[in-house]
Amino acid sequence: QAKNTARNTMQFFDPRMQESINRRATDESDLYTAIENGQFELHYQIQVDGDGTPTGAEALIRWRHPERGLVSPAEFIPLAEETGQILPIGRWVINAACAQLRLWQSDPLMRHLTLSFNISSRQFQQPEFPRIVRRALQRHAAPADHLKIELTESVLLDNAEHAIAVMQQLRELGIRFSLDDFGTGYSSLQYLKRLPLDQLKIDQSFIHDISTDSGDLSIVQAIMAMASKLGFEVIAEGVETHEQRELLASIGCFAYQGYLFGRPVSATALLGTTEAVARAAVGR
Numbered sequence: 001q002a003k004n005t006a007r008n009t010m011q012f013f014d015p016r017m018q019e020s021i022n023r024r025a026t027d028e029s030d031l032y033t034a035i036e037n038g039q040f041e042l043h044y045q046i047q048v049d050g051d052g053t054p055t056g057a058e059a060l061i062r063w064r065h066p067e068r069g070l071v072s073p074a075e076f077i078p079l080a081e082e083t084g085q086i087l088p089i090g091r092w093v094i095n096a097a098c099a100q101l102r103l104w105q106s107d108p109l110m111r112h113l114t115l116s117f118n119i120s121s122r123q124f125q126q127p128e129f130p131r132i133v134r135r136a137l138q139r140h141a142a143p144a145d146h147l148k149i150e151l152t153e154s155v156l157l158d159n160a161e162h163a164i165a166v167m168q169q170l171r172e173l174g175i176r177f178s179l180d181d182f183g184t185g186y187s188s189l190q191y192l193k194r195l196p197l198d199q200l201k202i203d204q205s206f207i208h209d210i211s212t213d214s215g216d217l218s219i220v221q222a223i224m225a226m227a228s229k230l231g232f233e234v235i236a237e238g239v240e241t242h243e244q245r246e247l248l249a250s251i252g253c254f255a256y257q258g259y260l261f262g263r264p265v266s267a268t269a270l271l272g273t274t275e276a277v278a279r280a281a282v283g284r
């Protein structure tokens with residue numbers, strides 16, 4: 001009888017499930033190693049204004065894995081969020097970003113740039129978050145008014161009152177806020193109005209087909225109109241072609257980020273990108 005039950009149980013056992021559990025456990029412990037051994041890097045993607053003049057750069061994390069090579073955040077951030085490892089990783093990001101921002105201050109080409117970084121909901125909800133940011137700025141003597149934090153709508157929806165209070169504290173230091181992946185979330189306009197934001201970052205899914213899909217163009221136009229009423233700047237993400245850029249300019253969007261201007265690159269390579277992009281802007 002017992003044997004039978006066991007056999008029946010076995011019928012529900014899917015070896016692929018065990019595989020995925022093992023893989024997850026490996027990834028999780030690999031992530032601990034990564035945190036301890038400093039296997040993360042920040043890459044930077046340039047942001048430009050309407051003339052194509054560099055105005056800032058977004059820091060994007062990568063994992064330099066000993067066997068897998070450079071691993072993209074899409075492959076480890078979701079797991080890190082689930083396990084809580086995003087907290088030490090996020091703290092590392094903030095410190096690395098502030099150290100970089102400080103370095104830019106001694107370079108005439110870089111010192112006016114804003115540095116944006118991304119944070120996860122869990123990080124933003126942790127009570128120590130404002131202190132972590134303040135300490136990182138102090139430790140590296142980095143200018144807070146050159147720092148921008150990219151949030152997603154989910155960060156804000158999780159606990160709006162808390163989020164607004166934290167944003168206000170950090171704004172007093174001069175830090176600015178951008179709402180990332182804008183248009184893909186669910187926030188109501190009523191709600192958006194209350195947020196102490198500086199910038200909306202239009203999600204790349206609306207930019208991708210903007211020159212062929214009139215629906216996408218209409219959405220972006222509506223975002224532009226709303227942002228101007230609410231006093232938010234707008235930046236378009238995922239700009240890859242001249243056509244997309246011209247179309248965005250024609251509807252009043254004059255801030256861009258995307259492969260057209262540069263891919264995310266190492267801090268060292270960003271110096272070259274910035275110089276080349278700045279030169280192209282002058283020649284335009």
Ligand code: C2E
Nearest residue numbers: 060061072073074093118119120238239240257258259264
């Ligand atoms: P995101 O913040 O929306 O970043 C933009 C993503 O779009 C980046 O992918 C960037 O490489 C990519 N991208 C930029 N321009 C173009 C373009 O013209 N075409 C296309 N197809 N893609 C473009 P990446 O670096 O793989 O990052 C993916 C996501 O991972 C980020 O989306 C962000 O949500 C998250 N992430 C990155 N770094 C961090 C971090 O330090 N902390 C946290 N919590 N999340 C991060």
Ligand code: MG
Nearest residue numbers: 058118150180
């Ligand atoms: Mg972002």
Ligand code: MG
Nearest residue numbers: 180181203237
């Ligand atoms: Mg985005």
Ligand code: MG
Nearest residue numbers: 118152180181
């Ligand atoms: Mg995103």
